[in-house]
Amino acid sequence: MNSDQGAAAGMLLSERIRLALADDITTGALAPGTQLDEQQLGDRFGASRTPVREALRQLAAEGLVEMRPRRGAVVAVLTTERVFEMFELSAEIEALCVRLAAWRMTPVERSALRRIHEESAYAVMRGDVDEYDRLNWRFHDAIYEGTHNAYIVEQAKALRERMAAFRRAQLRQGGRPERSRHEHGELVEAVMRGDGEQAAKLMRAHMFNASGALESFARLLPGAD
Amino acid sequence: MNSDQGAAAGMLLSERIRLALADDITTGALAPGTQLDEQQLGDRFGASRTPVREALRQLAAEGLVEMRPRRGAVVAVLTTERVFEMFELSAEIEALCVRLAAWRMTPVERSALRRIHEESAYAVMRGDVDEYDRLNWRFHDAIYEGTHNAYIVEQAKALRERMAAFRRAQLRQGGRPERSRHEHGELVEAVMRGDGEQAAKLMRAHMFNASGALESFARLLPGAD
DNA sequence: ATCGGCAATCGTGTATGCAAATCTTCCTTT
DNA sequence: AAAGGAAGATTTGCATACACGATTGCCGAT
Structure with missing residues (x-):
C-alpha cells in the first residue's frame, strides 16, 4: 500500500492524503467496505486527524468513500x-x-x-x-x-x-x-x-x-x- | 440572510452550516465572488472554524464555492x-x-x-x-x-x-x-x-x-x- | 510621484485537547 | 446457556492553539 508517491512537495497535506487515498481506492489497494480510521490514517501519513478528515470529506463528495455521521468512513461499496x-x-x-x-x-x-x-x-x-x-x-x-x-x-x-x-x-x-x-x-x-x-x-x-x-x-x- | 431555519435538530453542525450556506448561495443571498471568511462564518453560526471548513470543502466539491489553497473560499463566480x-x-x-x-x-x-x-x-x-x-x-x-x-x-x-x-x-x-x-x-x-x-x-x-x-x-x- | 522592498497583520493549514456518541466487553439475570 | 444491560474503550465531532504563507501598508529609493 503506497503512502505518498507521486507529486508531493509544496502541495497541501490534506491534498496529498486525498490523492493517495483516491489512488489506493481506485487501484483496489483499499477494498470496498474497508473502515477508514482517522487516527490510523493520520499515523500512516505522519499527519494529524485534521487533514485526514478533510481528505475524507472530499473523497465522500467524489463518491469514493461513504461517510456515516459519527460512525466513520468506509471505502464505498458498490452493488x-x-x-x-x-x-x-x-x-x-x-x-x-x-x-x-x-x-x-x-x-x-x-x-x-x-x-x-x-x-x-x-x-x-x-x-x-x-x-x-x-x-x-x-x-x-x-x-x-x-x-x-x-x-x-x-x-x-x-x-x-x-x-x-x-x-x-x-x-x-x-x-x-x-x-x-x-x-x-x-x-x-x-x-x-x-x-x-x-x-x-x-x-x-x-x-x-x-x-x-x-x-x-x-x-x-x-x-x- | 437566514442562519439556521429548516431542519436542524440532531443534525451535524457542519451539515447544518453546509445546508444554510448552500441555500444562501442558490438564492443569491450570498453574491458570486463573495469572500467566505471562516472565522466570520463561524461567528455567524455560533461555531468554530472546524465545522465551517468542512462545510466549505463540501460546497467546493458541489461547485458552489471555489477554494484557492491558502487563499480562502469565495462563492463561485460563473461566467x-x-x-x-x-x-x-x-x-x-x-x-x-x-x-x-x-x-x-x-x-x-x-x-x-x-x-x-x-x-x-x-x-x-x-x-x-x-x-x-x-x-x-x-x-x-x-x-x-x-x-x-x-x-x-x-x-x-x-x-x-x-x-x-x-x-x-x-x-x-x-x-x-x-x-x-x-x-x-x-x-x-x-x-x-x-x-x-x-x-x-x-x-x-x-x-x-x-x-x-x-x-x-x-x-x-x-x-x- | 511612483516603484520596489520590507515588515506587520490577517487568514488559512495543521496539531492537539475535550466532550459526546457509538461500539465492545463483561457481568448479571432469567 | 442465552439475552439484556451497564461500564469501559474507542472514535468521531467540535473547539482551541499554534505556525506558516499571503496580503497589505508603509517606508525609502529612484
Missing part, C-alpha cells in the same frame, strides 16, 4: 446494480460528447483525432496494452474537448475517473485492443463526416462492447443486495 | 459562458432521461406522469406560478425516476440543484407557464407512445425555450470574461 447504472450514464455521456463533437470539432481537431487513432495502430501491432490504454484515453479526451463545452469536459472526465477502478482490467481481456481500435475507426469516420447521430450510436455500442470487463468485475462484488 | 455550458449539459441530461424513460417507464409510472401534467392545468388557469413550479419539478422528477437508473436520477437532481439559481426567474416571464405546459403535453404523448427519440427532441426544445430566463440572468453577470 453490481449501481456499477451498471454508473456505467450506463458513462456510456450515454460518451455518446452525447461524440454527437456534439461530430458537429463542432474544427478541422484541426478532427485531424488530431485521426492522428491519435492512427498512432494506436502501432500499439496494437506490438501488443503494447499500456500504450494503447494511454492512446485510448487521449482519444476519448479529444472527443470531450471536441464538444467545445468545458463544463461537459469536466463532468465527463470526473465520471470516467470514478469508473477507473472498473475499467482497469477492461483492455486486458483477449482481443480487446484490436476490436476497440476497429470501433474507434468507425467512430473517426462518423466524426469526419459530421454525422453526430451515427457517431453517438457507434459510441454506445463501443462502450457496451467494452463492458465485458464489468461482468468479470461484478463477480468480485458482494453477490447479494 | 456567462460557463452558465450556458452548464445549461447545455442540463438540457442534454434531461433529453437523455426522457429518452430512457419513454422506453422503460411502467404503465403505472406513465399514468402518474400524465396525472401530474393534468393537475398542472389548474395551476396554469389560476395563474398560480408557485404551484406550477412545484408541479414542474415533480414532472421532471417523474421522468428522472422513469429511467430506472438511480445513479442517473442522483446526477440529474444534483445538476438541477446547481442550476437552481438561474432557473428561479424562469417561469416568471410572460406566458411561460402556458407554453411550458403545452410542451409538457407533447412530451407526455411521446412518452406514452414510447417514442424515446422524439421525446428527447422535444425535451431539448423545451429546455431551450425555457432558457429565455438565462439570457436575462446573463445581464446580471459580469459582462467581461
